Amino acid sequence: MARALSQIERHAEADETIALLSQAWADPRAQVIGLTGPPGVGKSTLTSSLIGAWRAAGLSVGVIAVDPSSKRTGGALLGDRTRLRTDPDDTGIFVRSMAARDRLGGLARLTVAAMVLMRAVYDRVLIETVGVGQSETDVAMVADTIVFCVQPGSGDSLQFMKAGIVEVPHVAVVTKADMVAAARRAQADLKGALSLTDEFGDGWEVPVLRVAATLGEGLGEMITALDEHAAHLATAGRREQARAAQSRAWLADAVAERFGSHGLARAGGLLDLPPGTSPFERERAISRMLG
Numbered sequence: 001m002a003r004a005l006s007q008i009e010r011h012a013e014a015d016e017t018i019a020l021l022s023q024a025w026a027d028p029r030a031q032v033i034g035l036t037g038p039p040g041v042g043k044s045t046l047t048s049s050l051i052g053a054w055r056a057a058g059l060s061v062g063v064i065a066v067d068p069s070s071k072r073t074g075g076a077l078l079g080d081r082t083r084l085r086t087d088p089d090d091t092g093i094f095v096r097s098m099a100a101r102d103r104l105g106g107l108a109r110l111t112v113a114a115m116v117l118m119r120a121v122y123d124r125v126l127i128e129t130v131g132v133g134q135s136e137t138d139v140a141m142v143a144d145t146i147v148f149c150v151q152p153g154s155g156d157s158l159q160f161m162k163a164g165i166v167e168v169p170h171v172a173v174v175t176k177a178d179m180v181a182a183a184r185r186a187q188a189d190l191k192g193a194l195s196l197t198d199e200f201g202d203g204w205e206v207p208v209l210r211v212a213a214t215l216g217e218g219l220g221e222m223i224t225a226l227d228e229h230a231a232h233l234a235t236a237g238r239r240e241q242a243r244a245a246q247s248r249a250w251l252a253d254a255v256a257e258r259f260g261s262h263g264l265a266r267a268g269g270l271l272d273l274p275p276g277t278s279p280f281e282r283e284r285a286i287s288r289m290l291g
């Protein structure tokens with residue numbers, strides 16, 4: 001995985017890279033979970049606990065930690081906020097930190113590529129992104145299941161959600177639930193806030209959970225909720241539809257990033273991917289046409 005990721009990073013346009021990504025894109029395996037929420041809410045701690053539970057169940061896990069505040073300098077990631085402690089000898093787990101591109105909370109092209117590759121290999125892929133607001137829209141471009149984390153006593157996230165700034169997650173988690181009374185209040189507030197927003201319109205009701213990751217409390221319920229959402233997506237072609245929409249969204253995003261709105265306009269109908277068409281191959285074809 002490390003070698004493949006460095007190839008993607010260094011030779012993004014090479015035939016081998018495009019072939020590898022297209023093959024991985026066509027053969028997905030993992031449920032991809034986007035774990036998002038404000039700084040310090042407990043995302044990494046929760047990630048560590050989820051990794052432990054998944055590994056104990058015999059599932060392999062890939063993790064991508066996207067850090068909007070860090071910059072890559074000479075290959076080193078500064079300001080890494082992953083803080084994950086994992087067993088270095090366990091080959092069933094792979095963790096990679098990545099700097100976000102300049103757009104606040106935006107997901108770099110490399111993040112999409114890494115997700116596609118990991119999705120073909122592991123049973124679960126988890127993407128940790130910091131953010132309240134716009135950035136959730138970006139994680140929605142790469143994840144099947146969006147989990148939004150809120151900590152007890154944080155009114156801001158609830159205000160964002162009520163104002164419709166935060167996209168409605170598939171699962172909402174109140175972290176640090178060992179602060180019992182405050183966590184219960186946050187859960188009630190969050191349930192209230194979610195009842196004001198539109199539902200997904202497909203019968204999915206957003207579970208609002210309390211988890212104390214440091215104690216392992218509520219973790220089983222969270223894993224059940226993630227599994228239930230995966231089962232929900234597995235019916236009525238929902239997952240295929242959502243992933244096809246994501247592929248179109250990255251393609252348009254990648255073209256816009258590189259060639260601007262003028263390029264986007266010139267690409268026109270090429271941005272509409274026929275079923276089964278690799279967005280990576282299409283991106284290169286559009287780049288050659290425009291460049």
Ligand SMILES: Nc1nc2c(ncn2[C@@H]2O[C@H](COP(=O)(O)OP(=O)(O)OP(=O)(O)O)[C@@H](O)[C@H]2O)c(=O)[nH]1
Pocket residue numbers: 038039040041042043044045046081082083130175176177178179211212213214215
């Ligand atoms: N009491 C309590 N503290 C927790 C819990 N989970 C995390 N914390 C603490 O909250 C702080 C932030 O935890 P992280 O897991 O690093 O949070 P994060 O959301 O990944 O932070 P960033 O990546 O910097 O945005 C740390 O000091 C943790 O020890 C919990 O379940 N209970």
Ligand SMILES: [Mg+2]
Pocket residue numbers: 043044045081082083128
């Ligand atoms: Mg973190």
